[in-house]
Amino acid sequence: MARLTSQRLAQLEHVYKTFSTQRGEVRACDDVSLVVTKGQSLGVVGESGSGKSTLVRILLMLIPPTSGRVWVHGTDVTHLPERRLKPYRRQIQFVAQDPLSALVPNLTVAENIAEPLWIHRIGDKSSRRETALALMEKVGLTLALGNSFPSELSGGQQQRVAIARALALMPELIVLDEAVSSLDVSIQAQILNLLQTLKEDMELTYVFISHNLAVIRLMCEQTAVMYKGRIIEWGESETLFATPLHPYTRELIDAIPAFTAQGVTPLRAVGRKTFEASGSTVTGCPYHPRCPLASEVCRRDRPSLRPVGDRQVACHHADVAHVSCAVSRRRGHEKRLVEKGGNGG
Numbered sequence: 141m142a143r144l145t146s147q148r149l150a151q152l153e154h155v156y157k158t159f160s161t162q163r164g165e166v167r168a169c170d171d172v173s174l175v176v177t178k179g180q181s182l183g184v185v186g187e188s189g190s191g192k193s194t195l196v197r198i199l200l201m202l203i204p205p206t207s208g209r210v211w212v213h214g215t216d217v218t219h220l221p222e223r224r225l226k227p228y229r230r231q232i233q234f235v236a237q238d239p240l241s242a243l244v245p246n247l248t249v250a251e252n253i254a255e256p257l258w259i260h261r262i263g264d265k266s267s268r269r270e271t272a273l274a275l276m277e278k279v280g281l282t283l284a285l286g287n288s289f290p291s292e293l294s295g296g297q298q299q300r301v302a303i304a305r306a307l308a309l310m311p312e313l314i315v316l317d318e319a320v321s322s323l324d325v326s327i328q329a330q331i332l333n334l335l336q337t338l339k340e341d342m343e344l345t346y347v348f349i350s351h352n353l354a355v356i357r358l359m360c361e362q363t364a365v366m367y368k369g370r371i372i373e374w375g376e377s378e379t380l381f382a383t384p385l386h387p388y389t390r391e392l393i394d395a396i397p398a399f400t401a402q403g404v405t406p407l408r409a410v411g412r413k414t415f416e417a418s419g420s421t422v423t424g425c426p427y428h429p430r431c432p433l434a435s436e437v438c439r440r441d442r443p444s445l446r447p448v449g450d451r452q453v454a455c456h457h458a459d460v461a462h463v464s465c466a467v468s469r470r471r472g473h474e475k476r477l478v479e480k481g482g483n484g485g
């Protein structure tokens with residue numbers, strides 16, 4: 141299939157997703173609207189249970205939204221039958237946290253990489269093997285591993301195979317859900333370097349989910365912050381990290397490890413908290429019980445995502461005064477930490 145030309149690769153429009161569980165209904169996505177633009181990799185961050193994986197499973201067309209629409213290259217694919225979804229599925233590939241979950245244990249490395257071509261009936265046996273070997277080289281795997289089985293490889297090598305497999309169909313968009321978080325730090329760096337190189341060589345765009353904000357900042361031009369199933373801030377990574385507008389974004393950024401006299405010190409561990417109830421059960425702003433800036437209007441009215449300066453923010457008080465206040469507060473906090481050379485508690 142020829143490459144499609146639209147710069148708007150994928151879009152979620154007012155997407156809701158509700159799961160029925162024994163604890164009652166969980167709203168994992170709560171009116172999520174997002175655009176993924178070609179060449180603008182998008183990082184999605186937020187604490188555990190905020191709905192990141194649900195959002196990407198909907199984007200990957202693996203689960204349908206409860207309501208709302210999913211667009212790929214300007215086509216509404218929300219209700220397309222499976223046979224008509226195939227060309228769109230090719231355009232968006234997935235790399236998961238656990239590479240073994242994506243690989244077939246009784247196929248060799250080369251067969252695993254070639255399998256998507258076989259599924260999509262592309263080429264013959266020998267051309268598929270040739271493509272697989274070329275992709276192995278591309279992701280830095282020695283060709284001697286072509287006849288090995290996934291279980292015989294290290295974690296880093298398995299993730300390289302999973303990446304090669306995701307590349308087999310020449311996608312434009314690759315969704316990576318915590319794709320490096322289970323690897324050793326040095327292997328993580330190698331895989332991130334590989335992903336950067338592939339991004340440039342193959343003009344790829346990523347949707348990157350990670351609890352590690354430093355990784356998002358490095359890999360993604362755009363960042364979306366999720367809280368309780370909602371996007372609460374979305375914009376260019378550079379400005380969002382430099383001047384977060386939403387108090388929750390500030391909280392996440394304040395939790396990035398700081399460099400102090402005694403090395404790297406995590407300020408606060410908010411990144412992996414799990415929330416117990418969906419945001420829809422809280423009146424007003426879902427963040428108000430935790431927010432130092434909460435006012436009467438916050439407890440009463442739910443803020444919608446709206447343009448504020450160069451980005452979208454869902455906060456009643458995302459104005460310039462709070463930005464400068466937050467930045468100076470953060471600078472003061474970091475300065476005190478360095479002076480103390482201790483931890484921020």
Ligand SMILES: Nc1ncnc2c1ncn2[C@@H]1O[C@H](COP(=O)(O)OP(=O)(O)OP(=O)(O)O)[C@@H](O)[C@H]1O
Pocket residue numbers: 159160161166167168186187188189190191192193194195
């Ligand atoms: N298939 C499902 N059935 C029931 N509830 C689900 C299902 N999938 C997700 N959920 C719930 O939806 C909410 C969002 O889950 P999701 O996995 O999208 O969060 P996440 O941000 O990816 O979290 P993590 O960072 O831990 O991976 C959670 O409360 C989760 O328990």
Ligand code: SF4
Pocket residue numbers: 386387388425426427428431432433434435438443454455456457458
């Ligand atoms: S709307 Fe109010 S409670 Fe919510 S994040 Fe903004 S200031 Fe805090």
Ligand SMILES: [Mg+2]
Pocket residue numbers: 192193194317
């Ligand atoms: Mg997840």
